[in-house]
Amino acid sequence: xxxxxxxxxxxxxxxxxxxxxxxxxxxxxxxxxxxxxxxxxxxxxxxxxxxxxxxxxxxxxxxxxxxxxxxxxxxxxxxxxxxxxxxxxxxxxxxxxxxxxxxxxxxxxxxxxxxxxxxxxxxxxxxxxxxxxxxxxxxxxxxxxxxxxxxxxxxxxxxxxxxxxxxxxxxxxxxxxx
Numbered sequence: 001x002x003x004x005x006x007x008x009x010x011x012x013x014x015x016x017x018x019x020x021x022x023x024x025x026x027x028x029x030x031x032x033x034x035x036x037x038x039x040x041x042x043x044x045x046x047x048x049x050x051x052x053x054x055x056x057x058x059x060x061x062x063x064x065x066x067x068x069x070x071x072x073x074x075x076x077x078x079x080x081x082x083x084x085x086x087x088x089x090x091x092x093x094x095x096x097x098x099x100x101x102x103x104x105x106x107x108x109x110x111x112x113x114x115x116x117x118x119x120x121x122x123x124x125x126x127x128x129x130x131x132x133x134x135x136x137x138x139x140x141x142x143x144x145x146x147x148x149x150x151x152x153x154x155x156x157x158x159x160x161x162x163x164x165x166x167x168x169x170x171x172x173x174x175x176x177x178x
Contacts, residue, residue, distance in 0.1 A: 001035050003028040051095035059091055066098035070163055071118065071156065085156050086119055093117050108142075111164050115146070118160055123147030123176070130172075141170045151175055 006028050018024040047053040063069050084091040104110025108126045115124045127143040
């Protein structure tokens with residue numbers, strides 16, 4: 001707020017005596033200066049809730065709002081969680097896709113989209129009809145095929161699969177050589 005705006009909030013007697021050079025005038029100037037940083041933040045408040053515009057330090061906090069902090073690496077002794085192993089940009093994409101991912105959680109469609117968004121590469125495939133070594137269908141078992149580019153993110157992929165598949169389903173992860 002500007003000094004003049006603050007002055008209009010004061011009772012009439014104070015408004016009349018807040019002329020330049022008075023202690024009240026100086027106090028109003030200080031109040032204006034103290035409010036300026038907060039007003040600058042409030043003017044851009046919408047940017048904090050946009051995963052593409054928010055400051056890097058706020059992205060993990062946004063991730064916690066949409067239940068994605070489970071994907072962040074845990075480093076003992078650090079107060080703030082480090083970013084996603086595949087990068088801050090991937091975490092921003094996951095936050096933006098959070099409503100879709102929550103809606104399709106526990107499905108093949110949701111798991112594929114989650115993996116492709118988190119790793120940043122296409123080529124994942126999920127087989128739901130998996131045969132065992134005896135040639136019989138393995139119930140409640142899936143096979144996830146990941147492209148070769150995803151090899152460095154194997155731990156992240158397994159963490160995603162564990163958290164996104166139904167609890168009763170077992171899985172195996174196969175890396176495709178291209």
